[in-house]
Amino acid sequence: MGENLQTGERLRPIDLARGHGLSTQAVRNYEEAGILPAATRSAHGYRAYTPLHARALRTFLALAPGHGHRTATAIMRAVNEGATDEALRLVDESHVQLLDDRRTLQAVERALRDLEPADAPEPDGVTFIGPLAHRLGIRPATLRKWEGAGLLRPRRDPDTGYRVYDPADVRDARLVRQLRRGGHPLEQIGPLLDQVRTAGGLEPLEGALRDWHRRLSARGRAMLGGAAELEAYLRARE
Template structure:
C-alpha cells in the first residue's frame, strides 16, 4: 500500500500546500525538518511529492493540537526514520503528561474544597523561604518572583529580616504552584488568589477550573484525532 501511494500520483509543492492551507515554503520547511519524507527531484531539481507526503502532512497537522509542535515533529521524524517504537514512546509520554495534568487539576480542585477565608488563617510560627521552596520543589527565587507579583505576602522576621510564610501564605503558594502547572500565567493567577483571600470568594477560581477541564478534554480528543491520522500514515508506509 505504501508503494502505491508513493508512485501513483505526483504532486507539486503548491498542490500539497494548497490542500492544507499552507505556503509552499512551509511545506519545504517541513520536509527539511524531517516531518515529511524526502521528496524526489525532477531533472531540473524541482521537488515532487506523492499522496504519501500528503498523508504525512495530515498526520503532523493532526498531531500538533494534542502533542504540541515540538513533540509532533519528533514523532514524525521517528516514523520517517523507521523508528516506530520511538515514535510510539513519544506518544505515550504525551499521554502520560496529560494524565499528570489531570491529576494536577484534581489536586487544585481538592485545594479549592479545602480553602478557608483568609481571616481564618491564624498566624503561627511560620516557614522560611528555603523550607517552603523545598516542599514545593521550587527555587527560592521563584517564591520571590511570586511575592513581587502579589501572589504570596510573607511577613519578615523582626530580628533577622528573613521572610516568614504563615498558613495563608503557604496555601497561596501551593495554589499558585498548582495553577502554574496547569498552564496559567502569573497575571491570570493574581485575581484568583485575591478572590480566595476575600473571605471565600471562589467563583473566579471555579470558572478557571471549568476552563481547564475543557482544555484538557480538547487535548485528549485532539490526541485521538492525531492517533488516527498517525496510524493511517504508518499503514500507508507499509
C-alpha cells in the first residue's frame, strides 16, 4: 500500500471527526460499516487511525452526494475488501441510472411539447367511466387498460363499485389520450403523469422540470468529484 495502515501519523477518532464536521460516534459507525478500514488498537483498546483513514472518510463523503449513502457505502466496503472491480461496477451502475433519469426527463419534455390546449375546462364534479370515455372519444375498455397500466387511479364508489373520476383523474385521462395520439408509449407517459401529480398540475410543472434539470446536473457533478476522490484513494492503497 502507498500509505501503510500500521505506521505513520496516528489520528484519534476526534481528529477525524473534527476534520470532517462529524461526531466521533459517526466515525466509529463508518468503521463498523466497512466505510473505513479497520483501525489499529492501543494496548488500552483505543482506536488509532492514519491519514489513509482520513482519505477514506473524505472519499465516502464525496461519493455520497452523487451515488447516495447506500451505494457509496457499498463502494467503500468493496474497495476496503480489495474488490476494486466490484466497486467500479457499482460506480458504473450509478452512471447508468443517471443516464436513465436524463432520458426520462427528455421523454417528459418531448411529451409536453406534443400536448394540445385543453378543449374545455375540467369539470368541478366527478364523472363515471362511460361519460368520460364519450367525452374523450374513446371506449371504456381503453380507460380500463390505462388504469391497468397504472396511468389512471380512479377511486371506487363504496356502494356500487363503479369507478369515480374526479377532476384530477379527468386531467390525467386527457393527457394520456393526447400523448397516445402523439405516438408516445405508455412507459413514457407514466413518468410524465408522476411529474404532473407531484407538481400539482400542468402549470407548476415547468418549474418542477427546471428543478429536475438542476438536480440531475448536481448529481452528475457530484459523481465527478466523487470519482476524483475515489481514484486518489485507490492510488493511496496501492
